[in-house]
Amino acid sequence: xxxxxxxxxxxxxxxxxxxxxxxxxxxxxxxxxxxxxxxxxxxxxxxxxxxxxxxxxxxxxxxxxxxxxxxxxxxxxxxxxxxxxxxxxxxxxxxxxxxxxxxxxxxxxxxxxxxxxxxxxxxxxxxxxxxxxxxxxxxxxxxxxxxxxxxxxxxxxxxxxxxxxxxxxxxxxxxxxxxxxxxxxxxxxxxxxxxxxxxxxxxxxxxxxxxxxxxxxxxxxxxxxxxxxxxxxxxxxxxxxxxxxxxxxxxxxxxxxxxxxxxxxxxxxxxxxxxxxx
Numbered sequence: 088x089x090x091x092x093x094x095x096x097x098x099x100x101x102x103x104x105x106x107x108x109x110x111x112x113x114x115x116x117x118x119x120x121x122x123x124x125x126x127x128x129x130x131x132x133x134x135x136x137x138x139x140x141x142x143x144x145x146x147x148x149x150x151x152x153x154x155x156x157x158x159x160x161x162x163x164x165x166x167x168x169x170x171x172x173x174x175x176x177x178x179x180x181x182x183x184x185x186x187x188x189x190x191x192x193x194x195x196x197x198x199x200x201x202x203x204x205x206x207x208x209x210x211x212x213x214x215x216x217x218x219x220x221x222x223x224x225x226x227x228x229x230x231x232x233x234x235x236x237x238x239x240x241x242x243x244x245x246x247x248x249x250x251x252x253x254x255x256x257x258x259x260x261x262x263x264x265x266x267x268x269x270x271x272x273x274x275x276x277x278x279x280x281x282x283x284x285x286x287x288x289x290x291x292x293x294x295x296x297x298x299x300x301x302x303x304x305x306x307x308x309x310x311x312x313x314x315x316x317x318x319x320x321x322x323x324x325x326x327x328x329x330x331x332x333x334x335x336x337x338x339x340x341x342x343x344x345x346x347x348x349x350x351x352x353x354x355x356x357x358x359x360x361x362x363x364x365x
Contacts, residue, residue, distance in 0.1 A: 100166055108271065141176075145343040148332070170318035175350060176297070177295045183289055184286060189222075190281055191251060192279065194207065202299050205299040209222060220286075222274075222282045236251060266293075276297070301318065311353070
């Protein structure tokens with residue numbers, strides 16, 4: 088029996104590769120997390136960027152808590168079972184009236200993970216609307232072979248290597264996934280997705296959590312890490328990430344350096360160059 092999702096939602100995910108929206112918290116709680124992020128940004132004198140975006144559950148206690156949220160994990164368990172690792176966490180922030188965008192791509196083409204069951208949970212901390220550059224997906228594209236991609240390294244592309252599907256995606260076949268603060272979208276790691284620039288007057292702030300079954304292996308990198316967030320891991324294919332006791336806990340900051348470098352090497356595997364700003 089499902090813990091959180093309806094039978095129709097599970098069926099849609101299997102068929103189309105996504106579910107949206109699912110409310111996991113009220114707007115007031117989401118606003119509180121936004122304040123924590125923006126208080127930190129005010130203290131450091133600028134928005135979260137670079138290495139701070141990646142594996143951010145090792146740096147911010149509140150992101151670690153969100154990654155382990157029971158309501159979120161119930162939705163994930165409904166789709167991939169009770170033994171769950173979180174491979175990565177990422178901030179996705181588009182400033183108002185800027186050109187930053189995400190090109191059409193399929194994540195598992197680049198992540199070195201031998202699973203078809205990875206789920207990206209994208210949590211909105213501010214309104215994600217068509218105007219602010221919410222995500223769009225190509226339903227059903229998680230089934231079959233990966234589409235061909237190329238690296239563009241385009242300056243405004245938020246992806247590591249500007250990876251982009253090289254065949255034309257018909258916008259008439261795509262679906263927009265707007266979210267209110269406190270709502271999530273869920274999509275399969277093989278699903279083609281993209282997002283446009285933020286033309287609104289507010290920041291578009293989201294955090295993504297990338298969950299996978301514990302049986303998953305890393306087939307590109309020699310070493311990789313993941314957080315055990317539910318159940319048991321009898322496979323031990325990944326080093327389990329430590330939990331911070333406070334923001335920028337020295338123990339987890341040290342681990343973050345190694346873990347984020349490992350992800351960087353995986354993401355740029357086979358690329359002609361490396362974007363130096365990451």
